Amino acid sequence: MIRLTVNGTSHDVEVPSYRTLLDCLRYDLGLTGSKEGCGVGVCGACTVLLDGKMISSCIALAAFADGREVTTIEGLAEDERLHPVQQAFIDFGGFQCGICTPGQVVAAKALLDTNPNPSEAEIREWMLGNLCRCTGYYKIVESIRAAAQARP
């Protein structure tokens, strides 16, 4: 049994020892926003925040989150109001097919949490672990810059 807080809500979950955090989120808690792409920590589709730090949930065990706080894409909007990063991705076309988008958005939020006004080089370094097979990178960078400017 592990107890983790996901997007502000505490959950007690019975998981086998080998459960990854990603599978726990998707199958035990029904939070299917985080995706499995590569399954080896490279592509970034499964990006979530563990105690505020972005990690690959596909190569983290669910047990790592015991007693910790997890933030997923589902936790970014406040009621009907989208997070500034989400709004900017819509306004600036920061996605095409959308499979990588939850990971992109969570990573971008983590960037702006630590560095509210990043340079383009800082955005690119931070985001280089989030792959987009539609190669919509210019629009993603543009969206993040816009989100940084939109934040109060």
Place this chain on the structure above:
Amino acid sequence: MNAFDYRAPRSLDEALAILQEYGDEAKAIAGGTALVTMLRQRLLRPACLVSLREVPGCDRVEATNGAVRLGALVTHRDAELAPLLRERLPVLAETFRRVGTIRIRHMGTVGGALAHADPNQDPPVTLLALGARVEIRQSGGRRELPLAELFRGYYETALEPGEVITAVSVPLLPPASGASFIKFLPRTVDDYATVAVAATVTLESDGERCREARIGLGSVGMTPLRSPSAEAQLAGQRLDESLLRAAGDAARADVDPLSDHRGSAAYKREMTAVMVVRALTQAWEAARRAVRGVR
């Protein structure tokens, strides 16, 4: 993945006791980036995973006698950003910055990476050139090893069942020294290197003659390694370009790369020579700046 017992002890002593109890059936886990991937691929089937994630006290970067000591649970990201490391051993902070992506660096730990002993990793290359030592604990015992003696083979270390790395201690460079790290990777920047080279050059006080040069190499053998042949070319000599080229040529003899999608063995051997020259050139220039009192 196969099932295993998962234990998350709250003290190092407790962790060591569990590791001893399970012997070679147990694996210590910290960041998990390497181990969980190997478990998912069913390359490993431990009976027990002993998490060190809740063990306090092993996540500090601190100054010790003439060295910087990195606790085993310091993440790559924390090492990269640690003010103490950036000030005293910037080449090592920069090396940590070159590992994978920020997301992976948030997870992977300094000690875990050494215990994993993947010959393609970056930090061991610079740590070898800097003459780092690892601190190892087991239930009721401790020992220290030069890092070079930790690596025994492809993903093989000198760690016995029940032992864990608790810290790595990295001596500061002597005066009149310079250091460099080059990660040559023709594919994406988050990839493993085709060849990685770290070099240190320490000059005599005249600023001309080389007292000692050390070269660490990654991705070109069964383990991260030093290049004794290249180093021998330089010790006690007055450095110039042709001598550095001779050292690069000599380094070829010390490597035994595998062909893979990052390059053929022959290509990696050639690139070793090229990158050793470049790394030495940078370290030499930094050492000359140090002699002149310029940082």
